[in-house]
Amino acid sequence: MSLIRVEGVSVRQGGARVLHDVSLSVERGEIVTIVGPNGSGKSTLLKTLIGALRPESGRVVRAEGLRIGYVPQTLHIDPTLPITVARFLGLPVRIAHARAAEALSRAGLPDVGGQQMSELSGGQFQRVLLARALLETPDLLLLDEATQGLDQRGSASFYRQIEEVRREMGCGILMVSHELHVVMSASDRVICLNGHVCCEGRPEVVASAPEYRALFGTGTEGALALYRHEHDHSHDHSHGHPHDHGLAHGRDGTQDGARGREAAE
Amino acid sequence: MILDAFLVRAALAGVGVALAAAPLGCFVVWRRMAYFGDATAHAAILGVALALALSWSVFLGALLVALAMAATVSGLGHRGLAMDTLLGVLAHSALAVGLVAASFLSGVRVDLMAYLFGEILAVGWADLAVIWGGVALVLVLFLWRWPALLMATLNGDLARAAGVDPRREQMVLTLALAVVVAVAIKVVGVLLIGALLVIPAATARPFSRTPEGMALLAAGVGVFSALAGLAAAFRFDTPTGPTMVCVAAACFALSAVAGGIRRGAAGARG
Numbered sequence: 147m148s149l150i151r152v153e154g155v156s157v158r159q160g161g162a163r164v165l166h167d168v169s170l171s172v173e174r175g176e177i178v179t180i181v182g183p184n185g186s187g188k189s190t191l192l193k194t195l196i197g198a199l200r201p202e203s204g205r206v207v208r209a210e211g212l213r214i215g216y217v218p219q220t221l222h223i224d225p226t227l228p229i230t231v232a233r234f235l236g237l238p239v240r241i242a243h244a245r246a247a248e249a250l251s252r253a254g255l256p257d258v259g260g261q262q263m264s265e266l267s268g269g270q271f272q273r274v275l276l277a278r279a280l281l282e283t284p285d286l287l288l289l290d291e292a293t294q295g296l297d298q299r300g301s302a303s304f305y306r307q308i309e310e311v312r313r314e315m316g317c318g319i320l321m322v323s324h325e326l327h328v329v330m331s332a333s334d335r336v337i338c339l340n341g342h343v344c345c346e347g348r349p350e351v352v353a354s355a356p357e358y359r360a361l362f363g364t365g366t367e368g369a370l371a372l373y374r375h376e377h378d379h380s381h382d383h384s385h386g387h388p389h390d391h392g393l394a395h396g397r398d399g400t401q402d403g404a405r406g407r408e409a410a411e
Numbered sequence: 412m413i414l415d416a417f418l419v420r421a422a423l424a425g426v427g428v429a430l431a432a433a434p435l436g437c438f439v440v441w442r443r444m445a446y447f448g449d450a451t452a453h454a455a456i457l458g459v460a461l462a463l464a465l466s467w468s469v470f471l472g473a474l475l476v477a478l479a480m481a482a483t484v485s486g487l488g489h490r491g492l493a494m495d496t497l498l499g500v501l502a503h504s505a506l507a508v509g510l511v512a513a514s515f516l517s518g519v520r521v522d523l524m525a526y527l528f529g530e531i532l533a534v535g536w537a538d539l540a541v542i543w544g545g546v547a548l549v550l551v552l553f554l555w556r557w558p559a560l561l562m563a564t565l566n567g568d569l570a571r572a573a574g575v576d577p578r579r580e581q582m583v584l585t586l587a588l589a590v591v592v593a594v595a596i597k598v599v600g601v602l603l604i605g606a607l608l609v610i611p612a613a614t615a616r617p618f619s620r621t622p623e624g625m626a627l628l629a630a631g632v633g634v635f636s637a638l639a640g641l642a643a644a645f646r647f648d649t650p651t652g653p654t655m656v657c658v659a660a661a662c663f664a665l666s667a668v669a670g671g672i673r674r675g676a677a678g679a680r681g
Binding site for chain 2: 193196197198214216218221222223224226227228229230233234237238239240262278
């Protein structure tokens with residue numbers, strides 16, 4: 147049975163219909179990515195899944211006792227609000243220090259519990275949000291453009307962490323992303339959204355679908371080109387960071403992200 | 412002894428209001444609601460006028476109008492109107508209507524100053540009971556809702572994902588604000604309630620590492636300002652409410668300078 151199933155969901159926001167007859171499902175252990183242009187309803191869909199928005203029609207079916215971990219789009223904490231990482235993780239229910247440290251390490255961070263949230267770098271901040279989502283050992287992890295504001299290296303490393311989390315915890319992962327080339331290489335399934343589901347399937351299938359091309363183009367700016375580019379392995383930057391490409395190879399014909407990473411390092 | 416009794420009552424009233432205003436003031440600062448607090452406080456003068464006209468308790472009139480004002484602003488704010496414009500319209504209109512309404516009441520004109528700037532030395536034992544009742548209510552509310560309030564303040568979606576309804580927490584804050592406004596009218600008056608909320612919290616910020624620490628420190632600053640302000644007002648024969656706010660403002664200035672020096676030192680080290 148699917149972790150979560152969306153059946154014919156329509157959502158209205160401020161009078162306008164943002165989502166129209168959307169159906170999708172996420173299975174345990176798979177990484178599904180939603181791509182789509184600005185205003186295509188990606189964030190609205192995630193908010194509907196966590197129950198923050200109510201669908202106008204259709205329904206969202208959760209597996210019984212489903213635990214959802216949610217990583218929001220970059221979160222703004224007002225600078226007047228002093229808060230340590232440990233206190234942030236311990237909201238709304240206080241947790242033991244060891245549990246916080248464990249979640250941080252799962253998210254790829256050392257024990258930064260005593261630091262102020264405002265002192266963290268962008269990449270660390272997103273990982274703290276990830277750690278927060280992992281605290282309850284979720285069955286389903288939802289990420290809403292979690293790498294916004296990170297540079298390419300930072301986001302590639304973040305997505306590698308996501309694959310690691312999937313491998314360790316076996317949870318299903320549904321994420322929204324703008325970074326098409328990373329998405330294409332890191333996902334088992336891609337859903338192309340533009341108010342409705344345009345097309346859906348394995349990354350390479352979606353990338354060549356006419357609906358997808360209509361939205362993102364096929365030229366040099368298109369994700370298809372970027373996707374192929376990574377497989378061509380023809381990077382012209384001299385200082386080449388191999389870890390950026392490990393991710394791409396991890397998806398190369400196998401479900402196992404680890405193999406590609408080892409090969410790359 | 413009479414002198415002692417009214418000073419003790421004044422001190423107790425000031426301390427009570429400072430304690431309730433501290434945690435609320437922190438949320439006002441964190442959520443950037445300073446103007447919202449002002450608007451609610453200014454509207455309370457309309458409640459005072461209504462209460463005097465209908466011979467209700469001033470506390471009840473102020474509480475009801477402050478609640479109505481806060482609820483109106485919260486409600487309208489969700490409809491996409493510019494918040495600062497909305498508050499500007501409502502706050503000053505309510506203040507003006509309140510002042511005009513009060514002018515129709517005979518014999519009130521003299522009293523009005525007391526509600527605009529507070530008259531802490533006139534606080535009676537009955538007033539004190541009402542003030543501390545309100546203070547206790549607000550403190551219990553904050554102790555009970557603290558984690559949820561923090562969660563809702565950090566991020567609405569994150570709060571929902573954690574099972575906290577941010578709108579409910581907004582209502583809790585609205586209620587707390589109305590109660591604090593109502594009990595603070597006698598102490599500092601409607602025009603300076605905003606200062607009592609924001610200044611102690613802002614003073615505490617540079618020296619706090621956790622939200623709880625900031626609220627406690629703000630309470631300390633508020634209580635000190637109330638007591639030192641009362642003493643100074645008595646000594647120099649100045650209006651009490653404004654003197655308390657002056658002490659708080661001086662604390663803020665010191666804190667801002669000290670915080671700046673600390674940051675500078677940290678910057679030089681880093």
